[in-house]
Amino acid sequence: MILIGIDPHKSSHTAVAVDASGHQLAKRRFVVNAGTFRQLMAWCEQWPERRFAVEGAGGLGRSLAQQLAAAGEHVVDVPSTLSARARMLATGGNRKTDEADARHVAHVALFRPDLRQVTPEDQTTILRLLTERREDLVHERTRVLNRLHGVLRDLLPGGVATGLSADKAAAAMKSIRPVTATDNCRRDIARDLLADLRRLDRLVKDNEVQMREALAATRTTLTHLPGLGTVLAAKVLGHVGDVSRFPTEHHFASYTGSAPLDASSGNNVRHRLNTGGNRALNSVLHTIAICQIRDGGRGQDYYLRKIAEGKTPSEARRALKRRLSNVVYRIMKRDHRNQLTHAA
Incomplete structure (x- = not known):
């Protein structure tokens, strides 16, 4: 069984093939483009009995790891912390090259049978994307809401109460009667912020609908x-x-x-x-x-x-x-x- 370790980067992927005892057999660097996966598979055809180990299969190596998994290849995810430890324990551990990193990724996979096997993306990946999107939207909504609080504090005596929503802000803004040009500017900014708040509220609700549909597809009872x-x-x-x-x-x-x-x-x-x-x-x-x-x-x-x-x-x-x-x-x-x- 040949194990192929891959050190992925944005512009290139370096692959090193080792045998069951960890001896390096071959290496190759692939420039990342539309034909990278095809070139990698053509190079690997010389080893019918093979497995792959990709460093950071959930990060920079996600695309390549998913392509390999979708093609039916056996792929494991090697965390960067483990490959870094393997490099430090190796002879000349201070030397860091893409070839050496790929070799250490393969060595980790040889002696760690508990590594996570990469599987094709499914409904759980969609759920993670949707939850991360929701977190971004909620953070942005909070920022806009805090900014709107600050502007209304300068326009209305005593500002507005906590627990502000788009409807409450709109009701409070009806009583604003700007006197100076500066207050006119503040009112205009408050209107823009209110529009942003309503837009984010809609996006959060749409996100929840998508999340509910994706969750139903998993048939979970959580x-x-x-x-x-x-x-x-x-x-x-x-x-x-x-x-x-x-x-x-x-x-x-x-x-x-x-x-x-x-x-x-x-x-x-x-x-x-x-x-x-x-x-x-x-x-x-x-x-x-x-x-x-x-x-x-x-x-x-x-x-x-x-x-x-x-x-x-x-x-x-x-x-x-x-x-x-x-x-x-x-x-x-x-x-x-x-x-x-x-x-x-």
């Missing part, structure tokens, strides 16, 4: 979990992708950052807060926990039981997040099995 609505479910599916890549709920909890880290030393057994993992998923679990603690039910009962055991509110909330991570994992695994059964 939204049955209290505190987990359409937007949060879309974020979970978009970031997790194929849940089968996590062998156990403990691996999933580590990925979400909800599992505490072992910091034991000698006879001193202790754990510390995990500040790593996927922070977007950790934020989702936090939101679900807050909603369940507020609204009652099994989540609130578990939280209060931890408080009664002597845990602080923060510790009890983290314990609930860890439990919710297991619940989300089990729901996604069940949905995955049902989809396989339905497809068969």
Whole structure:
């Protein structure tokens, strides 16, 4: 079996082929253009038994990795942190070239069977794109709203109350009677900002409609979990992708950052807060926990039981997040099995 490591860049891709023992067999640099994939596959035809390892298959290497996966090739994603460590451990680790990077990518794939296999993009990719788009729109809406608050504060005595919306801003602006040319300018800017706010409101609503349709296509049952609505479910599916890549709920909890880290030393057994993992998923679990603690039910009962055991509110909330991570994992695994059964 030949393993081909690829170091991708915007303008070029460097590929290095190694055998099962890690010895380099061949190398080639491909200029990125419309014929790059065809040239790469023509070069690889000399090794019928082959696998590919692409550094950053979720970033710069996404396009090439997806083309390989769509062609039926076996492709794994090598995180840049692992290839960097391999380079530092190798002889002459300070030397960094595209050829050396591609070789180290292949070496990592040789000795790490747990690397994520790249699969063709599906509905989960659409959900991630839609959730990222929503975040951009919400951030932009917040910026426009804050700016509108500032302008209205200078036009109206005492400004306007918090919780401003487009309709409330429009109602408040009806009473504005500019006296000076400066106030006229402020009013015009406020009108422009109000128009921007209405436009962003429409885009956010359209985005939610698209998200709801994409979520329905996945046949997920995540939204049955209290505190987990359409937007949060879309974020979970978009970031997790194929849940089968996590062998156990403990691996999933580590990925979400909800599992505490072992910091034991000698006879001193202790754990510390995990500040790593996927922070977007950790934020989702936090939101679900807050909603369940507020609204009652099994989540609130578990939280209060931890408080009664002597845990602080923060510790009890983290314990609930860890439990919710297991619940989300089990729901996604069940949905995955049902989809396989339905497809068969």
